[in-house]
Amino acid sequence: MSTVRGRAVLYLTYDGLTDPLGQSQVLPYLIGCAEAGHRITIVSFEKPDRFAAGAGQVRALCAAHGMDWHPQPFRSSPPVLSKLIDQRAMARAAMRLAPGNEMIHARSYVAAVAGLRAAQKHRLPLLFDMRGFWPDQRREGGRWRDDSLLGRQLFQSWKRKERKLVEGSAHLVVLTKAAKQEVARWDSYRDVPISVVPCCADFSLFTVSTAEQKQAVRARLGIPAEAPVLCHLGSLGTVYLEDDLLRLFDTLAKKRSDARLLLIGRHDRAALLAKAAALGLDIADEQLVIAAANRPDVPALVGAADVGACLITPTYSSLGVSATKHAEYLACGLPVIANRGIGDAEAIIARTSGHVLVDTTQASLDEAVARFDALAAEQRGEVRERARPLLDLPAAIRAYDAIYARPDRAVEVAPW
Known part of the structure; x- marks a missing residue:
């Protein structure tokens, strides 16, 4: 080179x-x-x-x-x-x-x-x-x-x-x-x-799942075959908008009762359900799917979802944030919902696939959910190929x- x-x-x-x-x-x-x-x-x-x-x-x-x-x-x-x-x-x-x-x-x-x-x-x-x-x-x-x-x-x-x-x-x-x-x-x-x-992202590791692979992972996780699935990869905490992620999923679940929130990583189910309840959200236990995995097994879990979430607290330092999970979602062919003001996320979405939350008001969450089905229907191979030269x-x-x-x-x- x-x-x-x-x-x-x-x-x-x-x-x-x-x-x-x-x-x-x-x-x-x-x-x-x-x-x-x-x-x-x-x-x-x-x-x-x-x-x-x-x-x-x-x-x-x-x-x-x-x-x-x-x-x-x-x-x-x-x-x-x-x-x-x-x-x-x-x-x-x-x-x-x-x-x-x-x-x-x-x-x-x-x-x-x-x-x-x-x-x-x-x-x-x-x-x-x-x-x-x-x-x-x-x-x-x-x-x-x-x-x-x-x-x-x-x-x-x-x-x-x-x-x-x-x-x-x-x-x-x-x-x-x-x-x-x-x-x-x-x-x-x-x-x-x-x-x-x-x-x-390592595109040789993070690949697009076949329809058969997607359904096999869903069956193992207890996710209905046709359920809309929003995914968050990695930890949650001060950097991430955990409350708004739960609110976004709650908005999706109100539209589709079979919806699932797939959290890939080690998460405290009881704490998340308690937080959802404290926010006044009606998220049922079976709607929250938590799956911890070693790195080689992560792409198959991502492939079981329809859309990836990348909601990060917008601050001064977030100008310099480039979320690895954003690249990994795209490598698996998943469109990404991200919020405004986080590094170059808007420019990446404009050139690949996804939706930018202008803010985290209920109106903005409703707008994102209104686009969910269209995002989930995108051809994953095409999303991946648009992202490859960039990420x-x-x-x-x-x-x-x-x-x-x-x-x-x-x-x-x-x-x-």
């Missing part, structure tokens, strides 16, 4: 390669770049239980692709202090491994702080892969609360670090065009290239390969 000789890249991430996120959103990209001829050295932080279970497989993958992996232990206690210890360990590893590399690629803020120091020390360009606006996400999600002295101090400290990272980086990568436009307005921005690489894993790999080859040029996977 690369048009010039491969680069020697030091890749820093605070996520573990044995974690589910590392398996889906880090390792495949690095393998693709290694196959393109780049020489990758990796520093990651691994949770003890996951490392014990998965280190052998990751080591084999790294060895097979000529990647040099330097796993570090992820510490969770004591609180706060453990993170400072990890940050120092990251900084030491970056300093030690930087010589002999041609650039440093840091995934998100914690890694980038260590990467910047090593880059300045060894006169290497830093690629700051921001992902999202992490300090703002922590604050808006309630991790760093305004009514807590420690929370305020952590937020202010990381915003200062953010400024230094943006000022000191040779190349920035964000997940959305909306985030690129925002960063370009910051006082700390120094007119370096800003590339846009969204969270992509398939090779598109992101080609983008990173191009950035490594020519870090002085910005790359955009998205055509909008």
Whole structure:
């Protein structure tokens, strides 16, 4: 893929390669770049239980692709202090491994702080892969609360670090065009290239189910063959509009009593039904279908649904959000209902399939439900093929390969 000789890249991430996120959103990209001829050295932080279970497989993958992996232990206690210890360990590893590399690629803020120091020390360009606006996400999600002295101090400290990272980086990568436009307005921005690489899906894993496969999974889950099924993939919580997801489904169920809400992941049924009741919603126990699965089994569960939901709390930091579940729904051929103000979701829906909630008023939910049957009737193969150039894993790999080859040029996977 690369048009010039491969680069020697030091890749820093605070996520573990044995974690589910590392398996889906880090390792495949690095393998693709290694196959393109780049020489990758990796520093990651691994949770003890996951490392014990998965280190052998990751080591084999790294060895097979000529990647040099330097796993570090992820510490969770004591609180706060453990993170400072990890940050120092990251900084030491970056300093030690930087010589002999041609650039440093840091995934998100914690890694980038260590990467910047090593880059300045060894006169290497830093690629700051921001992902999202992490300090703002922590604050808006309630991790760093305004009514807590420690929370305020952590937020202010990381915003200062953010400024230094943006000022000191040779190349920035964000997940959305909306985030690129925002960063370009910051006082700390120094007119370096800003590339846009969204969270992509592995289209070789997430595929369109046949009619027979769809009905087999429905039968196993106890879902009626012709029921309209709204799906949410992954966790729920502060980032997601859980109440509005329940309200959206309740609106669908009032129209079709056989409707089902399929939640893929580990969820507390009793808590969700209690919340629905507290909201005044009439969601019956049998209408709520919860299915936990290992990653290889997730696509078949998604394929049992008709439409995917991606309702995220709209905040300042949501400008930088690219939901992996959005790409995974589309890879399985499912249209997506998403709300306005979340990264590039509207532009993606305009080019693939789905419906944008203008807001979460009852009128907007009614409008979405009115379109449900038409969305469910779309040809899944066509939805998938419209999404592939935008959100398939090779598109992101080609983008990173191009950035490594020519870090002085910005790359955009998205055509909008």
